[in-house]
Amino acid sequence: MKSSTSLPTFKDVLQASKTIEPYAHKTPVLHSSFVDERAGAQLFFKCENFQKVGAFKFRGGCNTIMSLSEADAQKGVATHSSGNHAQAIALAAKLRGINAYVVMPDNAPKVKVEAVRNYGAEVTFCESTLEARESTLQEVVDRTGATFVHPYNDARVIAGQGTSAYEFLNSNPDLDVLLTPLGGGGLLSGSSISAKAIKPEILVIGCEPELADDGLRSIKSGKIEPVLRTDTIADGLRTSVGDLPFQIIKQNVDDIVTVSEESIIEAMRFIWERMNMIIEPSCAVPIAAIFEGKVDVKGKKAGIIITGGNVDLGSLPW
Amino acid sequence: MKSSTSLPTFKDVLQASKTIEPYAHKTPVLHSSFVDERAGAQLFFKCENFQKVGAFKFRGGCNTIMSLSEADAQKGVATHSSGNHAQAIALAAKLRGINAYVVMPDNAPKVKVEAVRNYGAEVTFCESTLEARESTLQEVVDRTGATFVHPYNDARVIAGQGTSAYEFLNSNPDLDVLLTPLGGGGLLSGSSISAKAIKPEILVIGCEPELADDGLRSIKSGKIEPVLRTDTIADGLRTSVGDLPFQIIKQNVDDIVTVSEESIIEAMRFIWERMNMIIEPSCAVPIAAIFEGKVDVKGKKAGIIITGGNVDLGSLPW
Numbered sequence: 131m132k133s134s135t136s137l138p139t140f141k142d143v144l145q146a147s148k149t150i151e152p153y154a155h156k157t158p159v160l161h162s163s164f165v166d167e168r169a170g171a172q173l174f175f176k177c178e179n180f181q182k183v184g185a186f187k188f189r190g191g192c193n194t195i196m197s198l199s200e201a202d203a204q205k206g207v208a209t210h211s212s213g214n215h216a217q218a219i220a221l222a223a224k225l226r227g228i229n230a231y232v233v234m235p236d237n238a239p240k241v242k243v244e245a246v247r248n249y250g251a252e253v254t255f256c257e258s259t260l261e262a263r264e265s266t267l268q269e270v271v272d273r274t275g276a277t278f279v280h281p282y283n284d285a286r287v288i289a290g291q292g293t294s295a296y297e298f299l300n301s302n303p304d305l306d307v308l309l310t311p312l313g314g315g316g317l318l319s320g321s322s323i324s325a326k327a328i329k330p331e332i333l334v335i336g337c338e339p340e341l342a343d344d345g346l347r348s349i350k351s352g353k354i355e356p357v358l359r360t361d362t363i364a365d366g367l368r369t370s371v372g373d374l375p376f377q378i379i380k381q382n383v384d385d386i387v388t389v390s391e392e393s394i395i396e397a398m399r400f401i402w403e404r405m406n407m408i409i410e411p412s413c414a415v416p417i418a419a420i421f422e423g424k425v426d427v428k429g430k431k432a433g434i435i436i437t438g439g440n441v442d443l444g445s446l447p448w
Numbered sequence: 449m450k451s452s453t454s455l456p457t458f459k460d461v462l463q464a465s466k467t468i469e470p471y472a473h474k475t476p477v478l479h480s481s482f483v484d485e486r487a488g489a490q491l492f493f494k495c496e497n498f499q500k501v502g503a504f505k506f507r508g509g510c511n512t513i514m515s516l517s518e519a520d521a522q523k524g525v526a527t528h529s530s531g532n533h534a535q536a537i538a539l540a541a542k543l544r545g546i547n548a549y550v551v552m553p554d555n556a557p558k559v560k561v562e563a564v565r566n567y568g569a570e571v572t573f574c575e576s577t578l579e580a581r582e583s584t585l586q587e588v589v590d591r592t593g594a595t596f597v598h599p600y601n602d603a604r605v606i607a608g609q610g611t612s613a614y615e616f617l618n619s620n621p622d623l624d625v626l627l628t629p630l631g632g633g634g635l636l637s638g639s640s641i642s643a644k645a646i647k648p649e650i651l652v653i654g655c656e657p658e659l660a661d662d663g664l665r666s667i668k669s670g671k672i673e674p675v676l677r678t679d680t681i682a683d684g685l686r687t688s689v690g691d692l693p694f695q696i697i698k699q700n701v702d703d704i705v706t707v708s709e710e711s712i713i714e715a716m717r718f719i720w721e722r723m724n725m726i727i728e729p730s731c732a733v734p735i736a737a738i739f740e741g742k743v744d745v746k747g748k749k750a751g752i753i754i755t756g757g758n759v760d761l762g763s764l765p766w
Contacts, residue, residue: 158476161500179724180478398760406497406757408724439724442716448761 135285137377140327143296143320146193150293153192153225155181157294159301164404170421171427174305176298179409183217184292185438186317187281191218193290194279195226203228205275210256210263212238213366214438215281220249220268231276233267239442245413252329254434283372284317292320298433299328306430309416311437312336312345312386315375321435322382324415335425336379336386337416340366345371346386348427363391363447366412366437387425393418395447408439453603454494454542457694460607461614461638464511468611469637471510471543473499474613477619482722487738489745492623494616494753497727501535502543503756504612504635505599506578509536511608521546523593528574528581530556531684533599533755538567551585557760568749600634601690616751617646624748627734629755630654630663630704631685633693639753640700653743654704654733655680657712664704665676667697681709681765683731684755705743711736713765726757729765 151294157177165173178186195207206229209219209371216232223230231253234243235258235431246253256266271278280287294317295308308325322334338345339362347355348371360368398414400421401407413436419425420432451618477493484490485628496504502547524547527537534550540549547725552561553576564571574584598605613626617728626643627635630636633654640652657680665673672694678686689697716732718739719725737743738750 160476163500182481184722184724219673402726402761404500404502406726408726433656443720443764443766447759 133256135374137374138285138323139319140288140323141268142285142441143292143324146189146286146289147296149196150189150192150290153182153222154189156160156297157181160407161299162405162407165401168400169427171420171429172431173420174302174433175405176294176430176433177188177407178294178378179413179436183221185214186291186435187214187218187227187411187438188221188371189217189293189401190287190290190316190320191279192222192225193293194284194286195219195222195228197286198277202277203334205277206231207279208267208270208274208276209279209281210267211232211281212242214440215399216242216246216251217249219279220246220251224250229274230334231270231274233270235263241442245282247394256290268392280372282314283374286332288320288378289318290320294322294435295321295324296328296389298435300433302433303327303329304431305332305433307335307425307427308331309335309419309425309432310336310435311364311412311415313369313412314369315345315371315379318383318436319375319378322378326382333384334382336383336388337419338388339367339371339415340390341427342367343388345379346388348376349386364394364412364415366410366416385417385425389418389422389424393422397421407436408412408441409436410438410441413437450706453692455692456603456607456610456638456641460603460639461610461642464507464604464607465611465614467514468507468510468608471500471514471540472507474615474748475499478723478725483719486718487745487749489738490749491738492620492749492751494751495611495721495725496612497725497731497754497757501532501539502758503532504609504753505532505536505612505756506539508605508608508634508638509533510543511606512602512612513540513546513670515604516595517757519596523595524549524598526585526588527551527594527597527599527668528585528592529599529609530560532758534560534564534569535567536599542568547592547594549588549592550583551579551588559760560570597625600632601692603692606634606638606641606693606696608638609635610642610650612753614641614646615644616753619644620709620751621647622749623650623751625651625653625745625750626742627653627655627743627750628753629682629685629730629738630656630689631730632687633663633689633697635753635755636701637693637696640696644700651702652700654696654701655737656704656706657685657733658706658708660685661706663697667696667704678730682712682730682733684728685733703743705732705737707736707740710741715739717766720731726759727754728756728759731755
């Protein structure tokens with residue numbers, strides 16, 4: 131088994147693609163002439179909002195858990211997350227028939243706690259600070275011997291996330307540009323491995339909220355810069371870039387662009403209305419970047435990975 | 449050209465499938481283990497909410513307009529509708545490069561008027577009564593010589609609507625049951641033609657709101673019964689069954705079931721939350737029928753045609 135801390139390669143993505151094939155959906159690629167007209171380009175959407183657990187995170191979690199040795203697997207897996215990664219780990223563990231331990235802050239939305247429990251995971255609550263999460267996770271790992279699955283700073287997770295772009299370039303080989311949101315960097319780095327291996331001349335672009343522009347600042351300074359605020363509506367992108375993804379992004383990614391909160395909400399609603407699919411705010415970031423003219427795609431074919439659709443329908447931002 | 453008033457056959461559906469192929473999306477089939485778990489069955493969703501104009505109606509409108517003789521086409525097409533059919537006609541006419549005339553009530557939502565105009569159709573307003581709609585349409589037809597395209601009481605439209613079930617049975621040949629909503633009957637009758645031709649033993653079931661149960665009453669009495677109320681949230685199903693669809697439904701359809709308003713809204717939200725797609729209330733009717741136990745699908749494979757996703761995001765029913 132590949133170590134989880136050495137850089138993943140395209141070969142790892144190919145292996146991940148085989149590993150997750152019995153479990154993951156091959157997500158559809160949709161397009162819309164309405165959206166094309168507004169963008170002045172042909173946009174193609176790889177819909178991970180229709181993936182299991184409603185997000186691309188299932189790919190990375192599933193690859194990691196299915197790749198564990200039998201001995202490790204029997205001790206279970208653990209993570210701290212209140213988002214899509216927690217559900218991904220819980221479901222993949224259930225599919226492998228092993229235990230999942232998820233540490234969540236005690237103020238996590240009930241619906242998210244229930245979702246994780248519904249997959250059979252054991253939830254341990256802690257205070258809502260990073261220190262409390264990490265120390266509680268450590269206690270769980272010490273007690274159970276479970277393998278910690280990081281949401282993005284792990285080669286197996288990155289290789290798993292790269293399978294979406296691999297499928298995408300296979301079904302749409304004439305893409306000129308590939309855009310993904312940039313949060314922890316698992317999706318962007320994994321996607322860039324696939325895209326540059328299959329089509330070296332493709333442009334790969336990471337997209338961030340202006341309020342969480344740590345990726346852009348990190349590329350500029352050459353070292354990982356912290357997120358300074360955590361109030362962007364794109365809640366999946368509030369984390370800083372991980373060390374492993376950052377090394378890959380530095381090599382492979384052509385540009386990082388940022389967009390305003392208003393443009394994220396507007397692009398999100400536009401896609402809901404025009405494409406009849408539910409996308410979470412994070413997915414709207416690359417679309418907003420195109421609509422705002424932050425990325426020049428005029429007359430080109432651009433692919434966007436729609437990361438997920440987990441939204442609270444009871445409190446929409448419009 | 450097949451007359452628009454004789455009964456369409458499976459041959460007409462096959463021809464329609466070729467006719468619309470260059471213009472229509474081959475819509476994806478999605479499924480969800482969450483939904484399966486609740487239903488105690490395997491449910492597959494043929495997603496016409498991702499069709500052009502966001503609804504299956506594009507299939508019938510496109511087939512009709514592309515089938516017109518050159519002489520007829522040059523005079524344009526006309527319809528009265530404030531819903532998906534109007535957009536379907538407008539877009540199909542634009543794609544053929546001919547005029548579309550749409551009669552709409554003067555209280556039609558502005559967004560629907562704009563959508564039709566954006567496709568280049570000429571909108572004529574009238575009072576919001578059936579008489580005014582019909583007389584205004586007649587004036588438009590007299591003035592322009594345009595061909596009236598009825599939303600469901602037309603063999604070419606029915607054949608076009610049948611192409612969705614045709615694709616569905618091709619991609620999912622092991623379906624045991626096929627469910628569609630029942631409004632005017634174009635989709636249900638067209639779907640039944642395809643389904644029974646490809647797989648005679650499949651059950652085909654029409655689903656209605658209790659508040660618009662004219663289809664069920666018509667089957668019971670043997671003649672077309674009027675809709676008695678127009679206040680169901682499933683606004684696409686407020687019309688009475690058409691004469692042509694009714695003849696086909698009597699022959700082909702195994703059962704018609706009805707569901708409450710509450711269960712429609714609940715099923716609609718469940719699909720939004722669990723499958724991340726936007727479905728309009730009409731599409732939720734067959735799903736509600738399964739969740740309510742009105743259709744016995746336990747342990748079976750059931751296919752549902754998701755009819756469309758045109759919903760006002762500014763006023764959701766929860």
